[in-house]
Every structure is written in C-alpha cells, then in structure tokens.
Amino acid sequence: MAVKCPQVAVPASAPAPASSASSGPSGPSGPSAPFAVASASVVAVLAPVLVMFGIGLWGIDRGGMWRDEAVTFQVARRSLPQIWHLLHSVDAVHGLYYLLMHPVLAVHADEVALRLPSLCAAAVTAGLVAALGTRLARPRVGLWAGLLYAVTPMAGHFAQEGRSYALVAAGAAGSTLLLVRAVHAANSGEPRARVPARRVSAWCAYGGAVAVTVLLHELAVLILLAHAATLALARMPRRVWRGWARAAGAVLLVLLPLALVSSGQAGQVAWLRPPGGDTVESLLRAFTGPTQPVLGPYLLLIALALRAPLTRRGELSLPAVALPLLLLPPATLLAVSRHWPLYDDRYVLYALAGAPLLAAAGADRLLRTAARLRLPARHPRAPADAGGATPVPARDDRTAPARNAAPALPRAFRARYGAALLGVVAVGLAFVSQVSVLRADRDPARRPDNLAAVSAAAAERMSPGDPVLFLPAIGRRAAVAYPQGFRSARDVALREPGPVSGTLYGRETGPGELRRRLDGLDRLWVVAEPYALRPSWHPAEPTEQVKLAVVGEEFVPRAEFVRKGSVLRLYVRRPPAT
Template structure:
C-alpha cells in the first residue's frame, strides 16, 4: 500500500527536472513514431476529407465557411491550412501533425507522473500512452482529436504543478486558464476538463477552489466565441440522434481500448488502481492528510468529462466514442498506476518484482499489437476505400471519359471525396455532374447536379463512356443516377467491386 505523504515528501521523491524532461522527450518521440508508422496505408475518410478540403480553401473562404459550419474545428483547419502549404496534402502529410500531438501527449504524461512518483513509473505511464489504441488511432487520423488529448495532458501538467506547490503563484493559474481556452478552441467539450480539475482540487487542495473557479471562468470566457458558434451550428451533429453509440461496448471497449482482450487487461489494471486509491483515501481521511493527488486527478479526468457527456446525451443525443479521446491519457496513467500497485502488492507477498512487471507488460503488448496492426490496414479508417477507387480509375479510364459519383448518401460518404482529396488519379476523366466546387461552397463539400440536370446543360454531349462510382455497404449497392443514364442511352459494360464501392463503366 502506498500511504499518502505530506506535500514536502511528495516533492522529494519526484525525479529531478533534467532527467524527467529527457525521458519525456524520448518517450514522446517514440510515441510520435508509433502513431506515424503505417499511417499512410489507410484511405482517407469523410471526417478527414472535411479537414483537408477545409484547409485547402483560401483563408477568406475558410473563415466564411466557419461562420456556417465547423466553427468548432476552425483552429485545427487553420493550422492545417498552413501545414499543407509547406508539406503538401498527401494522406501521410496531413496525418503527421496528429502523430506529433500524440508525442506531446505521451511526453506530458511522463512529466505529469514524474511529479508524483519515480522516473521509472513516469516512463511506464508514458509508454502506455504511446501505445493506447485510442491514442494511436487518433495519431493516425487527420482530425483534431490527438491535439485534444495532448492539450488535456498539458493542462493536467499545469494542474500538477499547482497541486504540488504550497502556494502556487498566479502565473500557474494564468497558464491553466490559457491552456483551457486553447483546448476549447480545438474541441468544444474540452471545457468539461474544468469540471474534472475542479473535482481533483476539491479532493486534494480544497483551499484552492476559489482560484480554480476564477481561472476556469476566465479560460471559458476567452473561448466564448467558439462556444457561441458551436451552439448555433449544433445541428451539424443532429444525425447522431439516430445512433445509439452510448452502449456498454462503446464505453468499455471502443472509447479507449479498441479490442475486448486489451480492454479486459486495461480495466483490470484500472480497477486495481481504483481499489488501491480507495484504501489510500480511507487512510488519508483517518489521519487527516491530503488525498492522493495523482490518482484523484486521473480518476476525475477519466470519469467526470465522459460522465457529463453521457448526461448531456440523455437530454440531447450527440455522443460518439471519439469524443472521449481527450480522457484517454488518464486511462494510460491509471493503467500504469495499476501496474505499480500490483508490483508493490506482490513484493509484500514475496514475489520477485521484475516478473510481475514483465507479465503486465507482456499482457498489454500481446493485446495491443493486434489493435495497432488493424489500425494500419487499407480500410482501417471507417472502412473507406478511396485509394482503391483512385487506383481503378487511374488504371482503366481513358482521356475524355466522364465520371459520375454517388450523391445519394450523406456528404461524408460520397464517393466524390476520393477525387476531391486526391485529384491526380482522376486527371483523365471529366466530372460532369459537378455544380459548385467545395472551395466556393459555404460548407466543406461540393454540390452536384443530378444526371438529368447535367444532361440538360450539355455535360454529356459527345461522351461515349461514363464511369459510375456508387457507395456500397452490407451487400447493398446504391443506384444513384443509373435510371437517368439509361435514359440517355448508356448501358453497363463492366463492373468492378471494391470494399465500400462499386465502380461501373457505362457506354453508349
């Protein structure tokens, strides 16, 4: 059992800053490499298309779009806009910033845990963060969720500095408010981290509650423009009301752990950490000592924001497991705390400590590697097969062929996004149904004519061959535009079936 120690003792067991920062840098670099490795393999998918197509727009057009949709993602779109101007817009390039974010996240976990324990423990916690499935997934996706996790982790590093100091200076509270504000600009629900920090402060340093309230209010007030725009644009996620994503499987497996085997190992270790924390809390209350700071912060970080999201979901459905990404580093910390508890418990039982640590590492590694490998498969990103669509058109289309994309599905599933995100393989074909390109739209995606409307505008005049790319799922293939094509005299002569699409050639 780890007894709660007075503040001065807690500071004395923490590693000195230089080795801690060095270890954080090494772990962070390794985490970034783990997330970046193989991230070029899966096709982009709808949400990533929103990121890329928004970032490609001229800044004036992007700012205009954000007043209509996706204001809550505005900061990440602007940052990606400048990134692709320097590094290009390949799938790998636009996913690299997310891998870097996971590196920062893992490094922050090392620093956070190093403020409350040994360097070895801090490195273990950072290593768990580096391979945690939710974080490696976010690190290979061109969305802001990886940055959400990184900002939440940095915020908790600032909170740790506040908690370990007898009289934290005002600058630490200013830093806390600033990081919180930046977090809300990257992801609206990061505002819920203020509640998690408040619970941790209430449990461990109650005398700091007033300072926490002032700093939290200032940070959220600074982010009020995006909060207002997010409220006005909330209908964007109205489709989530038709999904039931707040399921036991989503919460216990998908949200952070990716597979049932890894979830079993992870939750076992988190429960071990929780039991040990409860014992320490009981002893601290009996001896009138402060509660354990790291465990209190980590459990508040893991439970409070997600719990509030679930309560909000009851009133206004809009929950998806990815929204819990910013709490994933807390899961990594708690898993590491569970390993530490097991090692110390078995030491008292006479079991050699290295074997316990090796067994825990083996269980984690054996169950996490298959998840990481699955995340780097061609269809790993929401089953998208845009790379395959591009390859088929590039290999089989002739100069002057037309192409028609399925417009009968919601924007994030439209097969046109395969061309919008990677135009070069489609250089030989003409997009005959395009009405307004995405760069001139008030939203992030293009709009299109029906086949009949395009024909009335002469778009099919002189066209002998038309490639039709339909969305397909569960064995059901869309037939958008097929009736109108047949009315124009086209007949199907070739069919190529891909993972989530069917590509057909129609000829007159």
C-alpha cells in the first residue's frame, strides 16, 4: 500500500486529506474535524521543539570550550570593525555567524550563552521537520519525524556546539518547507490576477531563506541540488521551474562574493583528508543512530517508505522531498572530497532532516498496512422477515446511552490517538537505547581538546612573570579563550594581539627579534600542540623554525603536563659544555 501524501495544490486552509481526517476509526469526523486536525498539527510541531530543547539543555555547561568554540567566543566579542578586519584574512565563511553572535555575547559572555543560539536553532529544526511531515503526510508522521530528529545524538551534539552548524540545519529545513509552500503557490488554482503576487512572495521567501543559510556556511549551497532533484522527481511544470531558477540564481549571486573571498582562505581546511572507506558507514550511523537496536529498525522503516511510489506528476510527496535532502548533499561532498578534500560530517548536518522524515513515513505505512490486514469483527445477524427485511431490535432510549457511553470514549481515543502514541513510545525506546551515547557526549573529553583544562594547568604551575612560548602560534588559543590562566605569564613571541592585528591568535615577532628575546632566559614554559613536538614536523614559517631550533638546542625539558589536545612543558637552559 502506497504512502498517501496530500497534493501540494490543496490549499493550506482546506480540510486535511482523507488519510488523516476521514470519518471512522482512522480519524475524527463531523464539523469538529478541521479543528481536531489543526490541534493535532500544533501538538505535532510543538512537542519535538520542547523535547529537543530539553535534550539540548541537558549538560549544556560542560565547563570548557574546545578550539572551534573558543574561536567563536573570542571573535564575536570583538568590535564590529575588528570582526570585519579579521574576515579579510581568515574565517570569512563564518562571518555572518560571528556578526549574529556579537550581540548575544555582548549581553552575557559565557559558555551557556555561546551555545544557546545553537540550542534554539536545533529546537526550531525539530519543529520544522515535524511541520514538513505534517504538511506532506499527516500530523502523526510529523510528530514522529520531529521526535526522531530530537533524540538523534548527532542533533544533540551540535545543539551544544558554539558554531554555525545548527543554525545552518534550521535554515535548510526552513527553506525546504518554504519550497513546498512556493510550489503550492505556483500550482494554486486562485484567480489569475492574484496568483503572480503570491508566487513572487513565496519564491522570494524561499530564496531569502536559502541565501541566509548559505551565508552562514557556503557548503550549504548543496541544498539547491537537493531541491532541484525534488522538483525533477515530481515532474513539476515549467512555471515552477522558472520560479525556482530565479530564486536559485539570486542565491548564487549573493554567495559569489563570499565564495571568492573564502577561496583565498582555503588553507583553513588544509587539515581535511580524502574520505575513507568507513566514512559512509560513520555518517549513516550518525544520521540514524549509532546503536544497533536503533540502526536496524531505522533502516527497515526507510526501506518501507521508499517502496511506495515517490510521487505523481506535479505533486510533492514526503519521499520526494526527504530522499534528495538525505542523499545528495553528503554524496556530492564526498565525491568532490575524493579529489579536493572538503568533507566533514558537520558540513552536512542539515541533510540529517531527511532520515527521520523517511523513517516516520515508513512507520506510518507499516501501521496502515497492519490496520488493513485486520479482519472485521463478526456480529450475529437477526433472521429476516418474510419480506426479506432484517428486523431492527427494539431500543430502549433510556438505557441505550448508559450501555454505550462507557466504551465510546476509550474506543474513540484508541482510534484517534493510539497509533500516534505507539510511535511516540517507539521513539522513546530509541532514546533510552541511546542515552549512554548522549551522556558521554556531554563529557568535555569527547571534544578534541579542553582549553579550560589547559588554562587551569597553566595557572596552577606558572609563577608571575614566567615566559611562555606557544608552539605553533595557534597554541595560543587556550590563552585567548581563558586568559586568566596566563595572566601572570609573559608571552615571549607576541608582537600584536589578535584584535589589533586582524588575526585569530595575534601576530608574532620576526625570527631575529625572537632569538634575541630567548637569549636572556634561563627557564621557559612551552604550550605546544602535540604534533609540534614530533620530529616529523617541519614548519614553513621562519619564526616557528626559530622556536624549534632554540628550544631544541639551548634548552632541556624539566617537567611536562599533558592535557587533551595540548602539552604544557617546562624547559630550563642547557648547562654549558665542560
């Protein structure tokens, strides 16, 4: 049995399709049906928002930022001219996000405030996923899809990340919903004089949402590819393609200046490597759930959803919207990254929305198939009279309501809400099976480093006036994010701090001046990235070369304190040879 989805041409104010609001056991009937469907739709959208917000709020204050969050924290607190100065040399791809975070951290600058916009964006995304499922199928599908998104560990991870990725996911989900509405407006049967204005406003809203999304992160431009595939699967008429093409062209024009600037800063992603054989499996588990009890049923439900026809000509169905969103952005970025490494799972977080939509549609198809297979209840028939008519038993109007009132409410409740609650219970079981994953993700040790721990170690061991050398300069990020731990130390190599120099970590002195400063020191603290202490590391910058040469030739290590992602080592001058 195919998954029935309402035609996009049906006005939003019209009663829900028969699959969700028909009379009989499958839904409400009578004059109250539109109100019941509207109420169910509101609940279907709000419940995932609240669940996602609760999961994201759990453990949001981890007690430490990692390196990428620290960049957001220190850049967003600069003045607007200083942020603009920085973007000319580095991090232009995150420029809009820093500008949005500037007023947030101006009100209150701490780790919770840093992550709160991502948490709110993740909650909004869960609601938007639910709205897509409700509009393209029925309220219970939207409810299940939104809740599935909320309990997915990947969504919870980035809900607590002080970076732009959760906002990008919200923008992608919102633009997908606006695409559905724009297609509805383009296929509307309203009088010709009114249609153009609605079409223009709908496509403008869609284009504006996509433009903001790609300015938050330029790799989100792949959402246009997914939307084009959706229109192709639905075999949309030319008027729809014309509207979409104009909106997509405007988005690309808006993105062009950012793409040109960021292409000159490609060294920022030089650390990325071509994806390996396990990358696809890792992403699959991230999208559906890392635990086996969730992964297997999740994939089965997606397969059930895809067994139905994707769409009919001129209509948007849930599979036709969700499948390209789920597959095309990751697949395209993976293919490109085989030759030009750009792939990281956070860059395709927004594609996650397609997985719960498909799984919810598969669950809906499974339940409706099971309902069709149930045998109807058999009732004894009274013998017909001589005329062939079946006599109607006499009814006592005084006692009949009393006999029937008791089971009526439970039956109506089970018919209307039982299936939806069954799906909610299944999502709850998926959440329980992944609680350990969510709990572990709230441990600062799960991030690549913990700059708060590095700063605390420095504060505990450094004396006032102690010289400190950061190897390489990027190691200064702990001192930038948590300056209180290094307040008493003296930065030997620093010439200009980051805000003044328009850089992330400041501009260091030249090799000659640095050698002169190191000559008069008898002890030196070095805060190093682990790779910088390996013999295989050969920096290209002359200042970094001097650091390695002087420390290796003129000093010997006396003590070492290792923190995740950083090494704090005390050196003393090598005694003269006798």
